[in-house]
Amino acid sequence: MIPQRIIQYLERSRVPFDRRPHPRAITAQALAASLHVSGFEVAKTVLLQARDRLWMCVVSAADTVNLDRFSRLTGASQLRLAEESEFAHLFPECEIGAEPPFGLLYGLPVVVDARLPDARRLLFRAGSHSEALEMRFEDFMNLEAPLIGDVVHDRGGGRVGLGVEQGPRA
DSSP states (O other): OOOHHHHHHHHHTTOOOEEEEOSOOOSHHHHHHHTTOOGGGEEEEEEEEOSSOEEEEEEETTOOEEHHHHHHHHOOOSOEEOOHHHHGGGOTTSOTTOOOSOHHHHTOOEEEETTGGGSSEEEEESSOSSEEEEEEHHHHHHHHOOEEEOOBOOSSSSOOSSSEEOSOOO
16 A cells, blocks of 8 residues: 555645555566566666765666666766665555655655656556556656656666666676
């Protein structure tokens, strides 16, 4: 079930959305499969720890974050995938691994991969492993006003859906 805090945030902001119940899915790729859509139609939230702050990065389920590109875009240094113990307290009403992409609600800066706007609608986790939210990408952008840039590895082979990789592909 999607936490009430998230629903109220969207309703207060007058952002239209649809709730999409689905069989329990832990990974973003499993969420895509359970909803019978491509992993490129599902957005996942990847939490990154920099030297001085936590960042929220939103990419498609089928992509992986390139830490070098992210660092160049944001100026963040000493980047790594954040550990649950570093962010779980920020999302007390959410299931671990189902953090929503609403940085304004949780006090985190948001970066969106430049390829994500290719999907006119976004499907993503919103605190639950058994219910997703769907909304127009344009509405998400108006709500969050994230930084947009090329922050994923180039598509075409390699590991898929793990969330983060560092450096160029071999």
